[in-house]
Amino acid sequence: MVVLTKGFYVCEECKFKYKEKTIAQKCENWCKKHKSCNLEVTKHAIN
Ligand SMILES: [Zn+2]
Numbered sequence: 576m577v578v579l580t581k582g583f584y585v586c587e588e589c590k591f592k593y594k595e596k597t598i599a600q601k602c603e604n605w606c607k608k609h610k611s612c613n614l615e616v617t618k619h620a621i622n
Contacts, residue, residue, distance in 0.1 A: 576603050583621060591620035 576599050577585040583592045584599030588606030593599040598619050605613045 576600055589617070591617055592622075593619055594621060595619065 576596075577587055578596075579585060579592070583594060584596050585592050586599055586602040586606055588603055589612050591599075591602060591612075593602065598616060602613070602616045602620075605616060
């Protein structure tokens, strides 16, 4: 997981950005395990 200076957290697998660290971590765990995205998690992503 990458932490941006703006206070966003980026999933290193899918590159989605999140405001919540816990959600970004959840996304990364999911992406690494399943090699796909979980819509329940990515809906929290910031564009
Ligand atoms: Zn991800």
